Amino acid sequence: MAILVTGGAGYIGSHTCVELLNEGFEIIIVDNFSNSKPESLKRVSEITGKWFKTYNIDLLNAEGLEQVFSENEIEAVIHFAGLKAVGESVMVPLTYYQNNLIGTVILCETMKKYGVKNLVFSSSATVYGSTAEVPIPEETPLEAVNPYGRSKQMIEEILQDLYFSDQSWSISLLRYFNPIGAHASGRIGEDPNGIPNNLLPYISQVAVGKLQLLNIFGNDYQTKDGTGIRDYIHVVDLAIGHLRALEKVQSTQGVEAYNLGTGRGYSVLEMVQAFESASGESIPYTVIGRRPGDAAVCFADVSKARDQLGWIAAKGIDEMCKDTWKWQQSNPNGYRKETEVLNESNSPVRKEAAGFLVSNK
Numbered sequence: 391m392a393i394l395v396t397g398g399a400g401y402i403g404s405h406t407c408v409e410l411l412n413e414g415f416e417i418i419i420v421d422n423f424s425n426s427k428p429e430s431l432k433r434v435s436e437i438t439g440k441w442f443k444t445y446n447i448d449l450l451n452a453e454g455l456e457q458v459f460s461e462n463e464i465e466a467v468i469h470f471a472g473l474k475a476v477g478e479s480v481m482v483p484l485t486y487y488q489n490n491l492i493g494t495v496i497l498c499e500t501m502k503k504y505g506v507k508n509l510v511f512s513s514s515a516t517v518y519g520s521t522a523e524v525p526i527p528e529e530t531p532l533e534a535v536n537p538y539g540r541s542k543q544m545i546e547e548i549l550q551d552l553y554f555s556d557q558s559w560s561i562s563l564l565r566y567f568n569p570i571g572a573h574a575s576g577r578i579g580e581d582p583n584g585i586p587n588n589l590l591p592y593i594s595q596v597a598v599g600k601l602q603l604l605n606i607f608g609n610d611y612q613t614k615d616g617t618g619i620r621d622y623i624h625v626v627d628l629a630i631g632h633l634r635a636l637e638k639v640q641s642t643q644g645v646e647a648y649n650l651g652t653g654r655g656y657s658v659l660e661m662v663q664a665f666e667s668a669s670g671e672s673i674p675y676t677v678i679g680r681r682p683g684d685a686a687v688c689f690a691d692v693s694k695a696r697d698q699l700g701w702i703a704a705k706g707i708d709e710m711c712k713d714t715w716k717w718q719q720s721n722p723n724g725y726r727k728e729t730e731v732l733n734e735s736n737s738p739v740r741k742e743a744a745g746f747l748v749s750n751k
């Protein structure tokens with residue numbers, strides 16, 4: 391019996407695959423590689439010394455997915471696959487709803503057909519919106535503020551309805567706070583397309599000299615130093631949280647949401663300092679206006695995951711920054727080779743995209 395991992399080649403997916411393989415699970419991966427590279431899976435194999443089957447299939451391809459279920463004995467699914475860029479989701483909402491919602495519905499229909507009813511779903515703290523009171527417990531009303539977030543919120547609701555219709559399902563909704571860091575080997579890590587949207591990938595690209603200056607989005611929030619506060623969590627801790635959730639869905643029925651965070655918040659300026667110490671590089675920055683939709687402060691109440699999953703994040707901010715830096719330094723172009731990067735920088739599409747991003751700053 392195997393665990394099916396959708397989106398297993400992505401950032402959180404690949405780290406979870408390492409932990410699953412290390413704990414002796416058999417895994418099968420489905421990924422369309424729209425935002426990831428097969429190279430990450432090669433490295434998962436290299437780190438663990440284990441082999442696994444990978445299908446290059448889009449979740450919207452119901453027949454392809456059916457083939458995966460008919461060819462393998464699957465006991466549970468961890469579902470990561472989905473589009474995840476907030477800004478992009480505002481511009482192409484239908485693409486987000488098509489991929490994230492319909493992809494999940496097709497996955498669940500196929501699971502149902504094959505009698506597989508154990509599911510761990512990759513949700514996000516984004517479902518809480520930007521005004522929730524901290525620390526945020528799971529029962530906080532959900533009010534996502536952009537199409538990406540709403541797609542996660544709607545999927546959670548669909549999965550609740552599914553359980554209501556058939557109580558033999560067992561589903562965990564994992565609401566991630568801010569995953570950063572990388573595997574300690576430095577072989578797998580976060581590999582964003584183009585200019586990063588998120589703080590840590592941006593800082594690490596400044597440290598390695600790919601970007602010149604960090605733009606800090608506002609220093610006039612009601613926080614200790616005026617900059618935004620977030621609950622950063624090491625991606626390996628997060629990956630281990632999936633294993634605990636998997637044990638839970640395999641031993642009970644029901645649908646439960648869990649916050650996966652550390653329960654501690656750090657400001658943007660504290661992250662800059664922590665990264666400077668970990669890397670020995672200086673991070674030049676400038677303060678610009680607030681980014682629309684950003685919360686001032688966001689951190690988790692982690693008691694439910696601790697009490698019900700027996701899970702707690704173990705790695706601190708220094709280890710998060712050290713591992714991010716090791717990955718960034720040894721893979722300045724992510725999973726791409728130098729030649730691929732050169733070809734891309736000459737492509738007209740790439741130039742247009744870069745112009746677009748700069749003009750939106």
Ligand SMILES: O=c1ccn([C@@H]2O[C@H](COP(=O)(O)OP(=O)(O)O[C@H]3O[C@H](CO)[C@@H](O)[C@H](O)[C@H]3O)[C@@H](O)[C@H]2O)c(=O)[nH]1
Nearest residue numbers: 514515516567587588589592605606607618619620658684
């Ligand atoms: O170039 C940057 C990028 C970010 N920030 C700030 O850094 C903090 C963290 O930002 P970011 O890394 O973009 O994370 P979030 O805004 O918290 O967004 C993450 O967390 C959200 C809520 O969980 C999810 O919806 C998103 O997908 C996920 O990227 C915030 O205060 C930002 O204003 C900057 O100052 N400059």
